[in-house]
Amino acid sequence: MAVRTANVSRHYRMGDALVRAVDGISVDIRAGEFVALLGASGSGKSSLLNLVAGLDSPTSGAVTVHGNDLAALSREQLAKYRLHTVGMVFQSFNLIASMSLLENVELPMRFAEVDRLERAALARESLERVGLGGRISHRPMELSGGEQQRASLARALINQPKLLLADEPTGNLDSRTGTEIMELIRSFNQSLGMTVLMVTHEQALAEKYAGRMLHLADGKLVDDLSNSGAREIPVQPAAQGRKTE
Amino acid sequence: MKFYDVADLAVRNLRESIFRNSLTTIGISVGVASLVAMLSLGIGLQQLASRRLQESGLFDTVVVTSRRDLHNFREQREVGPPPAESPVLDEGARSKIAQIPGVVEAYPDIRFITDLRMDGKTHLTMVAAVPFSAKNNNDAFDSLQGSFFSSAEAAEAILQKSFAEELLGITPKPGTDSTSLAELARPLLGKELTMRYAERASSSSSSSSSSSSSAEGQSDRAAYSVISRERVLKIIGLTDLDPDSLRGGARARVFLPLKLAESLHIMQPNLRDTSASDAPSYTSLSVRVENPNQVPAIEGAIKKMGFGAFSLVDASRSMRQFFSVLDAFLAIFGSLALAVASIGIVNTLVMAILERRREIGIMKALGASDADVRGLFFAEAGAMGLVGGAAGVTLGWLIGRAINFGTNIYLKRQNFPMAQIWSVPLWLVLGAIGFSIVVSLVSGLYPASRAARLDPVQALRYE
Numbered sequence: 001m002a003v004r005t006a007n008v009s010r011h012y013r014m015g016d017a018l019v020r021a022v023d024g025i026s027v028d029i030r031a032g033e034f035v036a037l038l039g040a041s042g043s044g045k046s047s048l049l050n051l052v053a054g055l056d057s058p059t060s061g062a063v064t065v066h067g068n069d070l071a072a073l074s075r076e077q078l079a080k081y082r083l084h085t086v087g088m089v090f091q092s093f094n095l096i097a098s099m100s101l102l103e104n105v106e107l108p109m110r111f112a113e114v115d116r117l118e119r120a121a122l123a124r125e126s127l128e129r130v131g132l133g134g135r136i137s138h139r140p141m142e143l144s145g146g147e148q149q150r151a152s153l154a155r156a157l158i159n160q161p162k163l164l165l166a167d168e169p170t171g172n173l174d175s176r177t178g179t180e181i182m183e184l185i186r187s188f189n190q191s192l193g194m195t196v197l198m199v200t201h202e203q204a205l206a207e208k209y210a211g212r213m214l215h216l217a218d219g220k221l222v223d224d225l226s227n228s229g230a231r232e233i234p235v236q237p238a239a240q241g242r243k244t245e
Numbered sequence: 246m247k248f249y250d251v252a253d254l255a256v257r258n259l260r261e262s263i264f265r266n267s268l269t270t271i272g273i274s275v276g277v278a279s280l281v282a283m284l285s286l287g288i289g290l291q292q293l294a295s296r297r298l299q300e301s302g303l304f305d306t307v308v309v310t311s312r313r314d315l316h317n318f319r320e321q322r323e324v325g326p327p328p329a330e331s332p333v334l335d336e337g338a339r340s341k342i343a344q345i346p347g348v349v350e351a352y353p354d355i356r357f358i359t360d361l362r363m364d365g366k367t368h369l370t371m372v373a374a375v376p377f378s379a380k381n382n383n384d385a386f387d388s389l390q391g392s393f394f395s396s397a398e399a400a401e402a403i404l405q406k407s408f409a410e411e412l413l414g415i416t417p418k419p420g421t422d423s424t425s426l427a428e429l430a431r432p433l434l435g436k437e438l439t440m441r442y443a444e445r446a447s448s449s450s451s452s453s454s455s456s457s458s459s460a461e462g463q464s465d466r467a468a469y470s471v472i473s474r475e476r477v478l479k480i481i482g483l484t485d486l487d488p489d490s491l492r493g494g495a496r497a498r499v500f501l502p503l504k505l506a507e508s509l510h511i512m513q514p515n516l517r518d519t520s521a522s523d524a525p526s527y528t529s530l531s532v533r534v535e536n537p538n539q540v541p542a543i544e545g546a547i548k549k550m551g552f553g554a555f556s557l558v559d560a561s562r563s564m565r566q567f568f569s570v571l572d573a574f575l576a577i578f579g580s581l582a583l584a585v586a587s588i589g590i591v592n593t594l595v596m597a598i599l600e601r602r603r604e605i606g607i608m609k610a611l612g613a614s615d616a617d618v619r620g621l622f623f624a625e626a627g628a629m630g631l632v633g634g635a636a637g638v639t640l641g642w643l644i645g646r647a648i649n650f651g652t653n654i655y656l657k658r659q660n661f662p663m664a665q666i667w668s669v670p671l672w673l674v675l676g677a678i679g680f681s682i683v684v685s686l687v688s689g690l691y692p693a694s695r696a697a698r699l700d701p702v703q704a705l706r707y708e
Contacts, residue, residue, distance in 0.1 A: 090705070
């Protein structure tokens with residue numbers, strides 16, 4: 001199993017209110033699956049993604065990725081997990097403005113202490129793979145949104161992660177560019193056998209590219225459908241709006 | 246992250262906010278400059294004082310006496326045999342002492358009162374012999390008018406200023422400017438003085454000298470004669486300082502080369518004449534050592550040989566202690582500016598965290614560990630410390646040089662010799678840069694740990 005969440009919850013306080021961003025979600029994702037996390041804004045999609053990414057810790061429950069119980073890992077081990085097991089793509093690309101594309105893509109390899117010459121060659125290769133071989137010395141601001149997201153994708157894949165986590169990767173792109181990005185993600189999913197967990201609120205996009213769709217509402221998993229329409233787990237009752245107490 | 250990558254990213258980040266970081270670095274450099282300038286003056290003054298004292302011969306010299314002369318004194322605590330059994334301080338003892346490791350030379354203290362004649366007038370004064378090595382080791386000859394002895398045995402004399410005034414019949418009036426050394430030297434240099442002295446000769450040689458007024462010794466032990474001789478000396482130099490100031494009351498006013506004085510076998514009032522041999526023994530020897538630090542050990546070794554020995558090394562130790570305290574005070578005052586600069590570093594780095602909050606979040610999401618983030622901020626602080634330290638040392642060096650220049654102009658106007666009152670040794674350069682880096686790293690502790698603790702989810706949300 002690539003990802004397993006066991007009754008995982010992430011609650012936090014906002015003033016006097018307790019926000020249940022993720023509320024008891026249990027789900028299994030097999031290696032090589034392309035899974036879309038769907039739901040309205042505030043439904044807990046990104047929070048669940050952050051828990052799987054090891055960026056956040058659950059209030060209760062467990063997240064296991066490729067046999068690693070993330071709650072049991074130290075901060076140092078979590079950093080290594082993010083470095084080697086997970087690749088992340090963000091809605092706002094999150095490229096570092098002061099660095100060229102090549103340097104941005106090289107950045108995770110600096111943390112992995114890869115030799116300078118080797119990482120430059122790998123970063124160049126990765127940028128060529130996403131069609132940016134001619135733009136390696138450009139700064140992010142000199143590129144279009146689609147190009148930035150492709151560079152972001154090249155960076156996410158540079159350490160050959162087993163799991164690609166994409167948080168609204170087409171959210172800031174027009175539909176044509178968004179489709180290009182989704183095609184790239186699908187090609188990596190299929191050619192590299194990489195598990196993809198993608199947050200989106202576009203049902204059509206999810207239906208087109210994902211093999212499985214997890215619908216979240218109020219921090220709960222309300223539906224788990226394969227693209228063929230088969231339901232994977234019993235649906236939990238959905239409540240209206242974000243649940244606070 | 247590897248060191249190179251940390252350094253590379255740190256430099257890149259510093260360049261991104263170059264104006265603010267430059268201001269912070271200038272703050273550090275001003276702090277380091279004040280520290281370096283203060284300490285360079287303290288060290289310079291210490292070196293000047295040490296050099297002067299070393300050149301004066303007071304601190305690298307051990308005066309050796311025969312303890313036989315002390316048989317009338319109580320000296321129960323002295324090392325070595327009782328005074329009566331103490332060895333004779335003769336030529337053999339002199340060569341033994343000269344062979345002690347660290348001893349540069351051992352020479353007898355030759356001084357005597359005699360008549361000196363010039364232009365028909367006779368002047369009675371104290372004459373002392375000076376070793377040829379005093380040319381480079383004795384600051385009394387720094388302001389010499391004329392020249393030092395041309396050779397170790399040259400029939401030449403250097404006059405002390407007061408004796409030169411006496412020869413020229415000048416009496417300095419109190420409250421008025423004394424005649425300058427150059428003015429005194431003009432009529433005297435090159436002139437000849439006739440020195441009358443009593444030669445101590447062995448009885449065999451004295452018997453062959455019919456022209457001498459020999460004085461045969463009364464006892465069996467005094468196997469030598471005293472012959473009245475004259476020697477013409479050429480005046481080649483004038484000095485206004487006393488090269489033999491250690492002697493206090495017995496200050497000489499005319500100086501001869503030591504080898505010349507030894508070859509003349511001058512009868513001295515302090516020469517011990519109890520030896521059966523016609524070879525002289527000495528009341529005291531001056532032993533010059535390589536380094537003042539060796540003085541106590543050599544003093545001890547000489548005492549073990551049965552001689553009396555004393556030096557002024559304790560005074561030198563007190564002086565070093567004084568300068569250590571002075572340097573410490575100067576360093577504390579100099580460091581105050583650096584302490585203020587360190588607040589600037591904290592401020593700059595905290596600002597950098599706020600500005601780069603999202604960037605830190607991205608780095609953490611990409612796999613940067615807390616140590617990577619902490620190391621990056623440390624490196625930025627260290628780089629500012631390194632650049633600020635290097636610039637500060639340069640600035641401090643320039644300030645010290647300027648103060649030295651100004652001081653020398655003042656000294657020149659006051660008719661004092663020029664002096665180097667400032668010194669920037671290599672250890673100060675490296676120490677100041679190192680201290681600057683350490684202070685910067687300490688200042689970076691809080692910002693670096695704050696950056697490392699940032700919650701990546703919160704940081705990624707930051708706009």
